[in-house]
Amino acid sequence: MIGSVQRALRLLEAVGSHVDGAPAKQLAREAGLPLPTAYHLLRTLTHEGYLRRENGVFVYGPAAERLAGGGALQKRRTTIVDSLSHWRDAIGVPVYFGIYREGEIELVAVSDTPEAPAVEEWAGFRETGHAHAIGQCLLSQLDEKARKDHLDRHPVRPLTRNSVRDRATLLERLASMERMQPVVEREQYALGTVCAAIPITAGSAAATMAISLPAHQADRLRPAVEQLRSEVGTLLHTLAFSISI
Template identity: 30%
Template structure:
């Protein structure tokens, strides 16, 4: 059966419900009803009805404090979606490894953390390895900074206030203003770097993945001796092209 419509059919209440879930995720997973209403720009009775419907289905949870948080039924959906996104990313990561010789990763922002959803390791005997599913704070990793650079400054400040900025090496950024200035530069230049900020002796280059269904980024990491400033000049354009090609592929899925 064909419908005589030329524009996509949508259900506005469903659109609003998904927008509320995204607002909760952007806020770290929990918000007061008043804050959620302000963020959504909708009447409070409308937000309340939508949220209570999702509470009844388990997609939102009402805490004892009366605040609302993401619900447990989202975990299964999120895990399945992350696995699928990671599977789609593997050919692009494998191509990066073939062209650059270093370990390639993909990560997404979940709540306040960067989560690695796919990896293809380098063939070098000395190589970087990060377990798929590993969660890291984003302030001290290249892929994390590429994710944060896609957020508004106020959202980044709120995230850093929740997580803090613990130091992992003498090179870790621990001042929010310093990091925010770096994020502005990342937006301008189109790539992020971790210069031994997460682990001594390791450099990482990361690029955002535009148009992905969640905030995502690709990264390539290796020993500092191989990931020299000269090598990085070669790495960046290859990664940008890979991210653009993969984003276009996702748009066709």
């Protein structure tokens, strides 16, 4: 093992044990390091942004905060996937969770199995929201200005023979959707696949959960999405995490 890395990590742990920071001498003592070694490592960690010195004490810097944030992000995503996996197993379909954030469609998590695989992303989900249930559900929750801005950046283009053909037709379809009702898409994004999405109220952002099935099992789509919709309230606390990450 690399000794300098171990010593630097001990210093970072020592800094983390003090809410208001600590001076170099105290950190050296707590990390069990000679003072000259501690000074050298503290300068290096400060230069790299892992620490910063304020009024004679060392506290975590932006690089360390980014590391902590990344860990929290991964934990939240894992929690979301675990929740989706429950419904994947209960309903027997792939389950997706997406949000609309900073002007873009983001697929946060997917849970599927080899026996019930998710739809292959052959054309970027972000750019083709007009053609899949997740995107249509998210776009339907936006106000008119935000919706048109999105379509200016990501123009409507048919992906299959069943896709919405043009912008006007899509806008008309979105305007006609009933609030909080499932959005169903049949082979608009990928031939051989049908999908349904339900809008989610989790914070102020537009969000959705969705499922997909092979086209030959299309008769299962409505019952499956209704089952998901009837019980999704139990997941809202978990899904709301993703709005803040």
